[in-house]
Amino acid sequence: MSYFKKIEYEIVLKDSFWIIRNCPKCGTKTHFINTKKFRVNANGNRLDIWLIYHCVECKHTLNLAIYERKKVSSIPKEEYQCFLDNDIQLAEMYGKNMQLFRTNKADIDFDRLHYGLVKLHETIESSILGEQILITVKNPYQMKIRSEKQIAL
Numbered sequence: 281m282s283y284f285k286k287i288e289y290e291i292v293l294k295d296s297f298w299i300i301r302n303c304p305k306c307g308t309k310t311h312f313i314n315t316k317k318f319r320v321n322a323n324g325n326r327l328d329i330w331l332i333y334h335c336v337e338c339k340h341t342l343n344l345a346i347y348e349r350k351k352v353s354s355i356p357k358e359e360y361q362c363f364l365d366n367d368i369q370l371a372e373m374y375g376k377n378m379q380l381f382r383t384n385k386a387d388i389d390f391d392r393l394h395y396g397l398v399k400l401h402e403t404i405e406s407s408i409l410g411e412q413i414l415i416t417v418k419n420p421y422q423m424k425i426r427s428e429k430q431i432a433l
């Protein structure tokens with residue numbers, strides 16, 4: 281009896297995205313990294329919440345808007361508390377949220393990604409066509425990954 285083995289992996293980011301942009305203070309293109317801190321600004325019953333990035337060279341800050349003019353009541357209480365507490369897990373989650381970078385027009389440096397592969401599942405079926413292995417890799421971030429890296433699982 282032969283087997284048909286299917287293995288599925290997913291690419292997971294290990295660290296927040298790095299932004300590449302012109303730093304007004306350095307006067308040149310630099311990298312901005314996640315400080316893992318939030319800035320919360322209350323204005324009446326409206327909230328602005330940003331994730332704070334800063335220049336690796338001079339610490340010049342760059343705020344990425346998570347919520348703008350959002351009603352206090354429309355933000356889940358638990359999440360709001362995490363913003364106030366500068367919850368690291370939440371800050372890292374937003375730091376890997378591609379949508380946030382898109383809406384803030386922040387350029388992600390795709391050459392500086394720290395990622396790993398996590399095995400999602402493996403199935404084995406009997407096969408009449410001889411031994412086969414199918415490896416699929418989910419790539420939720422559409423990262424450009426060199427094939428030799430994928431093969432070296």
Ligand SMILES: [Zn+2]
Pocket residue numbers: 303304305306307310335336337338339340
């Ligand atoms: Zn700078």
